[in-house]
Amino acid sequence: MNMFKLAALLVAFALPARAEIDIQTVTSPGGITAWLVEEPGIPFTALEIRFRGGTALDMPGKRGAVNLMTAMIEEGTGDLDSVGFARARDSLAASFSFSSDQDSVGVSARFLTENRDEAVDLLRRALVEPRFDQDALDRVRGQVLAGLRQDAKNPGTLASRRLREMAYGDHPYASTGDGTEESVTALTRDDILDAHRASIALDRIYVSAAGDISAAELGPLLDTLLGALPATGAPLPDRAPMALTGGITVQDFPGPQSTVIFGHQGIKRDDPDFFAASILNEILGGGRFSARLMSEVRDRRGLTYGIGSYLLGYDQAELLMGQFSSANGTVGQAIDVIRDEWRKIATDGVTAAELENTKTYLTGNYPLRFDGNRPIAAMLVGMQMIGLAPDYPKTRNAKVEAVTMEDVARVAATLFREADLRFVVVGQPEGVGSTD
Amino acid sequence: MLRRTLALCLLAATPLLAEDVTTFRLDNGLEVVVIEDHRAPVVTQMVWYRTGAADEAPGRSGIAHFLEHLMFKGTDTLAPGEFSATVEAQGGNDNAFTSWDYTAYFQRVAADRLVLMMRLEADRMRNLQISEDDITTERAVIIEERKQRTDSSPGALLQEQMRAAQFLNHPYGIPIIGWLHEMETLDRQAALDHYTRFYAPNNAILVVAGDVTPEAVREMAQRHYGPLAPSDAITDRKRPAEPPQIAERRMTLTDQRVSEPYVLRSYLAPERDPGDQEKAAALTILAEILGGSGQTSLFAQALQFGANPVAVYSSAFYDGTGLDESTFGLLVVPMPGVDLATAEAAMDAVIADFVDAGPDAEDFARIKTQIRANQIYARDNVDGLARRYGEALAVGLTVQDVQDWPAVLDAVTPEQVQDAAREVLNRNRAVTGWLMPTEEAAQ
Numbered sequence: 001m002n003m004f005k006l007a008a009l010l011v012a013f014a015l016p017a018r019a020e021i022d023i024q025t026v027t028s029p030g031g032i033t034a035w036l037v038e039e040p041g042i043p044f045t046a047l048e049i050r051f052r053g054g055t056a057l058d059m060p061g062k063r064g065a066v067n068l069m070t071a072m073i074e075e076g077t078g079d080l081d082s083v084g085f086a087r088a089r090d091s092l093a094a095s096f097s098f099s100s101d102q103d104s105v106g107v108s109a110r111f112l113t114e115n116r117d118e119a120v121d122l123l124r125r126a127l128v129e130p131r132f133d134q135d136a137l138d139r140v141r142g143q144v145l146a147g148l149r150q151d152a153k154n155p156g157t158l159a160s161r162r163l164r165e166m167a168y169g170d171h172p173y174a175s176t177g178d179g180t181e182e183s184v185t186a187l188t189r190d191d192i193l194d195a196h197r198a199s200i201a202l203d204r205i206y207v208s209a210a211g212d213i214s215a216a217e218l219g220p221l222l223d224t225l226l227g228a229l230p231a232t233g234a235p236l237p238d239r240a241p242m243a244l245t246g247g248i249t250v251q252d253f254p255g256p257q258s259t260v261i262f263g264h265q266g267i268k269r270d271d272p273d274f275f276a277a278s279i280l281n282e283i284l285g286g287g288r289f290s291a292r293l294m295s296e297v298r299d300r301r302g303l304t305y306g307i308g309s310y311l312l313g314y315d316q317a318e319l320l321m322g323q324f325s326s327a328n329g330t331v332g333q334a335i336d337v338i339r340d341e342w343r344k345i346a347t348d349g350v351t352a353a354e355l356e357n358t359k360t361y362l363t364g365n366y367p368l369r370f371d372g373n374r375p376i377a378a379m380l381v382g383m384q385m386i387g388l389a390p391d392y393p394k395t396r397n398a399k400v401e402a403v404t405m406e407d408v409a410r411v412a413a414t415l416f417r418e419a420d421l422r423f424v425v426v427g428q429p430e431g432v433g434s435t436d
Numbered sequence: 437m438l439r440r441t442l443a444l445c446l447l448a449a450t451p452l453l454a455e456d457v458t459t460f461r462l463d464n465g466l467e468v469v470v471i472e473d474h475r476a477p478v479v480t481q482m483v484w485y486r487t488g489a490a491d492e493a494p495g496r497s498g499i500a501h502f503l504e505h506l507m508f509k510g511t512d513t514l515a516p517g518e519f520s521a522t523v524e525a526q527g528g529n530d531n532a533f534t535s536w537d538y539t540a541y542f543q544r545v546a547a548d549r550l551v552l553m554m555r556l557e558a559d560r561m562r563n564l565q566i567s568e569d570d571i572t573t574e575r576a577v578i579i580e581e582r583k584q585r586t587d588s589s590p591g592a593l594l595q596e597q598m599r600a601a602q603f604l605n606h607p608y609g610i611p612i613i614g615w616l617h618e619m620e621t622l623d624r625q626a627a628l629d630h631y632t633r634f635y636a637p638n639n640a641i642l643v644v645a646g647d648v649t650p651e652a653v654r655e656m657a658q659r660h661y662g663p664l665a666p667s668d669a670i671t672d673r674k675r676p677a678e679p680p681q682i683a684e685r686r687m688t689l690t691d692q693r694v695s696e697p698y699v700l701r702s703y704l705a706p707e708r709d710p711g712d713q714e715k716a717a718a719l720t721i722l723a724e725i726l727g728g729s730g731q732t733s734l735f736a737q738a739l740q741f742g743a744n745p746v747a748v749y750s751s752a753f754y755d756g757t758g759l760d761e762s763t764f765g766l767l768v769v770p771m772p773g774v775d776l777a778t779a780e781a782a783m784d785a786v787i788a789d790f791v792d793a794g795p796d797a798e799d800f801a802r803i804k805t806q807i808r809a810n811q812i813y814a815r816d817n818v819d820g821l822a823r824r825y826g827e828a829l830a831v832g833l834t835v836q837d838v839q840d841w842p843a844v845l846d847a848v849t850p851e852q853v854q855d856a857a858r859e860v861l862n863r864n865r866a867v868t869g870w871l872m873p874t875e876e877a878a879q
Contacts, residue, residue, distance in 0.1 A: 020477065041475055042815050074731075083741070086731035090802050093809030112809060139740060142771060146748045149695040155588070254692055256583045288529075289508065289520040299517060302576025305584050325584045357525050364527015368544055371476040371646075372816040 021370050023380065023390040026215045028222035034207035035380040035390055036218055039373055045116065045211035046373040048381040049107040049226070052204040052315070055177025056102045056237040058195070063172075064179020065187055065195040068137075068144055070100040072192060073107075075136035077125040082136050085126065094119040096126065102177055103315045104385065105199050110374065113212045116221075124225045127200065132192050141184060148181055155259035155426040156323070162251060162424045163244070163261050163321070171240040173317055201233030202226065208380035211373040240317040246420045247435035248335070250427075258331040258427025262338065263321030264420040269313045269386050276403045276411040278311055282358050283350050284341060284416075285309025285322050290357075292345070296337050297324065303334045313386070320415065331425060332432040339418050346416040349409040363397040455814075455821055458650035459835050462657060464666045465638025469825050469835065470653045471645035473818040479646035480822050481553045482542040483561070484830040486641070487634035489612040490536040490675055490760070496626050498614015501534040502578055503627050507541065508532075509570045511563040516570060519556055526552065536608050537759045538830035544819070547647040551656050558660040561635055571624045579620070582613045590691035590871060594700065598869045599763075601685045602702050605676045606760060636667030641829045645822035673832070675760060678704065681865040694873040696748070698769040699780045703866040705764040708756045708841075710833055716756030717844045718856035719764055724803045725795050725853065726786070727752030727766065732799065738786045739768060739779075746774045746782045759831045764860055776870045787861050794854035807845050 024036045055066045074089075074096060075082045089096060094111040107127065111119035151157040161176060168174035178184070205226065209218055242265055253259075267277045285293040285308050293307045309322035326334045350358075370376050370393070383392055425432055456472040489500045509516040523530040528545035543553045586592045596611050603609030614622070642661065644653045681704055708716040727735040727750055739747035749769040756762050770779035814820060828838045 039475060042812060044812055044816070046816075083731050083737070086729060087798075087802060090729070090732065090806055093806050110813065112812065139745065142745075142748050145772075146696050146769065153693050153695040255588045257580070257588055259588075288524045290517060290524055295517070298577055300573065302573040302580070305577060305581035325580070325588070327580065327583060357521075361524045361527050364546060364549075365529065366527070367476070367546065368478050368527065368529070371478045371818070374816055 020367065021376065021393055023393070024215050025390055026218050026222070028219040028227075030223040030227045032202065032205065032207065032222040032226055034209055034218060034222055035384060036208070036213070036215055037210040037373075037376050037380065038214060039210060039376075040212045042373065043113040043212050044110055044373070045113070045209055045213045046377040047107075047109045047111075048208045048377045049109075050206040050381050050385055051105040051200050051233070052103065052206070052385065053199050053233060053236055054100050054102050054104040056172040056316075057198045057234050058172060058177070058179075059198075062183065062187065062191050062195070063175055064144065064177070064184040065191045066105065066199050067100050067177050067179065068141060068184065068187055069132075069192045069195040069199070070098045070105050071140050071144065072132055072136055073098045073126050073130050075140065076131040076133055077129050078131070080125075081131070081133065085122075088122055089119075092119050092122065094122070096123055100177060100199075102173055108378070110211075116213070120221055120225050124228075127225075128228045130196065132189055132196075134189055137189055137192060141187065144178060144184055145181055148178055148184065151176075151178070155253050155255065156261075158251060158253065159259050159261040159323075159424045159426045162249060162426075163263065163422065166249070166422065166424075167242060167244040167319070168317065169241045169243050171316070172237055173240045173314060197230065198234035201230045203232045204236070205229075206381050206384040208377045208384065210376040210380065237316055240314070242317065244420075244422050245436075246422060248423045248425060248432060249436075250425045250429060250432060250434045252428060253426045255427060256327060257325045258328050258425050258429045258432075259323075259325045260331060260335070260423055260425050261321060261323050262335075262421055262423040263312075263319045264417055264422065266311050266313070266318035266320040267415060268318055273407070273411045275399050276407040277415050279355065279358050279362065279400065279403055280345065280350065280408055280412050280415060281309055281311050281320065282362060283354050284345055286358075288361065292341055293322070293338065296341060297334050301333070301337065303327075303330050303337070307334075328428050329430050331427065331429045335423055335425075335432065339421065342416050342418040342421060345412050346418065347413075349405070349412045352405060355403070355405060355408060359400055359403070362400050366393075366397060457825070457835065457839070460650075460654060462637065462662055464662065464664055465636075466657070466661050466664075467641045467829060468653065468657055469641065469643045469829065470648065470650040471643070471818060471821050471825065472648065472650075473645065473815075474647050477547045477647050478544065479547040479550050479644060479648050480542060480544045480819050481550060481557060482540055482643040482645075482822050482826050483557050484538050484540040484641040484643065484826040485634055486538060486639050486673065486830050487630075488535050488537045488539055489610060490607040491634065491673065492607070492610070493626070493629070495618060496622060496630075497610045498578065498612075498619045499622055499626050499630050500539055501612055501614065502575065502619070502622050503630050504532045504534045504539050504541075505574050505578060506566050506570060506627055507560055507564060509567075509574070510565045511559050512565060513563070514556070514559060516567075519560065522556060523553070528553070534612055536612060538827065540826060540830070542822075550644065550648060550653075551660075554656050554660040558664060561637065561640065561661070562664050564631055564635075566624055566627055568624060571622075571627070575619070575622060578613070579616070582616060582619065586611070586613060587616075590689060590694050593691070594687075594689040594869045594871050597687060597689060598700065598702055598867045601687065601867045602704060602763060604679060604681060606678050607675055608760065633667070633669050636670065637661055637664045638666035639670045641826055643822045643826040645818045673759060678761060684863045685867040686869075687867070688870040688872060690872045690874050692874040694871055696769050697776055697870065697872045698767060699776050699783065700869045700871065701766040701783075701866055702763040703765075703860055703862065705754060705762050705860045706756070707758045707760065707762040707831075708828075708833060708837065710837055713756075713837060713841060713844045714848070714852065715856055716762075717841070717848045718852040719754045719756060719860060720845060721800075721803060721807075721848050722853050722857050723752045723754040723764065725799055726790065728803070732802075734786050734790060735768070735783070739782055746770055746779050750783070757827055757831055757833070776872070780868070787857070791854065791858050791861065795850045797850070800850050800853075804846060807842065811842050
């Protein structure tokens, strides 16, 4: 087949791209720091807040408290009950969302420039002085319990829970932050108040803003919004153990397909080899159609609709994991292909062309992420959470470029350990059984 | 109270800021839309074909979506997989999606790489090559896709069955992914037939959004898409129409994988038409009033709040952007211990009350405020704007219709919403589905 000479074009286009955003660091008169990208083009601001700790701060026997508390922040404050709060927020056309994960409680807000002060005041009241009414608690608890019952019938959730249980021993990471039906049912209003005090405090806060707001405006806003929060919260969790061993775990579930989650120990975000590891993961199981797993399991063999792997980084644990679904009759074959690919990359590393193409992809793709106030604000707060400097967007691509063939060969040999892979298979796989 | 009124006044005084859009047409019929956003050096190219699952030949359900997958195989000059590999080597992302009315392909790249994306996309518009091997493996992939997204989900299966019952004659009743027994028979000829008939510049819309100028796009589009020959097989999109629907349809799907039973209802509903979007606008606001908010909507208030709530969750939804008739949907997930009949009766009582009383003035004003603000927020997401224009044009609306839509929404009166509810929420034109766990699983 007579190909386009695309390779020649690539060289011409593949200049290292850099994210052209200007991050300012703003410290409020009261001492709260935020990162800001000022973009006055559209008259609104996107604001992101994170409190480190999250659902891993749940006290023994209170699993699900931080999650339920977070879901109730929008259920009223002061003289506003749930409905009053929602009406006030919607009348301002502001949006506030509150979320939690193992390591953080998050607030994502956007508000118009024309009523910014009122929106910030309403958000402050919700965050600092939530009502946590008993009737709202019962209603939101009902929704959480319904979600838990649905999870118990969802093969993907069942698989990730099983993997988590096997990996993390008695650490909070071993269970879902949503809690269990039993623990959530038992939570009281006092537990919710405790969870609020434990997880929402100034000693663990990260803030970013992007949009139509200046540094001079953002400083005082931070004090108004957050200044009344308590200085300290609960102690952060310790490092999680890693108890995952190689093998296969099958859990019966009806349906035409098996859902599989697989993984082993990963690598820390601040490890000097992290960039080499993330390039390797991109080559093996990145979200691209040309990644090895997509190519081998989907494109060549038609065994799945999609497969990917990722480096999962918690504050206190790391995993290299992947996920796919395949028909019950073919899932065993897919697992064999994955094992082969794991061995192959550990033994043979990657080709120079793969390394170059992946660097071009990662460096070219990075600036594409900074394309709106909301994504920029989310990126900025995420960077702070993992300890990056404000100039990171300008230096990050050079770190990718600096990775050599020797680096990836050395890291591949230790990162990918086929014998340590644990496959959790939820379904009715044919010819695949639990190994222990 | 004062705060609310003040906010409304402020927003009412804000002009409805339009995005920066230019349109033109090439001689071969390709329609081009350029949306400028110079905040970041990024561009999205989308090509929308005016063909989808509702345009498939009888017995070949799933072929439009199957062809979408096959478009990532080779062309006369490109090896299989090289398309995506080339986009990725530029740091870009690409993908595609299929609906009943359209099939769309897109790439997101640094703005200076747009010309290469055009060269690639123009190439596969007319020069696709598909081998028998491609067919065999990719057909296995779409069957896995169906198993993952439909057959593994009782909720998706119920929706598929309900849709088939909703449309008595129109092909909207056929699933986009296809019926399994027909998917298994899709072959190379079926794919090529669909491709050669529908993939041509005079059946496509090019949307380019981001850090570009209309002049540059025109020059590049002329160079790469301009030479492509139009198809003479493109005809008016006339699908079999619905007869009068005069009898309510009901069904129950029981599955051991169900944890939360629910009642789902869909009504046949009018769509947005060129120059005639008022009724669709009224229905859009009706969905918001009935079930748009978990706190303030009529459903939330009546079903989830109060001393004896019947539901854990409820919502109402409507999207009128389609070539032919659409649907208006309702969902109620009852509290444990509340049966589906009780939940459904409570839902119908809310509707009956609304049809009698019409919207609350404050609810109505608040929703209008949010609609106006959404015009501001929408400008933050240029990809979203690209999709909005591409989808509208692909279903026969015009750029003018898209730009009029916020004003049409803003002009809707409470009486129009009440009238729309009275007309559309008619159970003779509806399908009601109950999703239930099997007895064993329920214990």
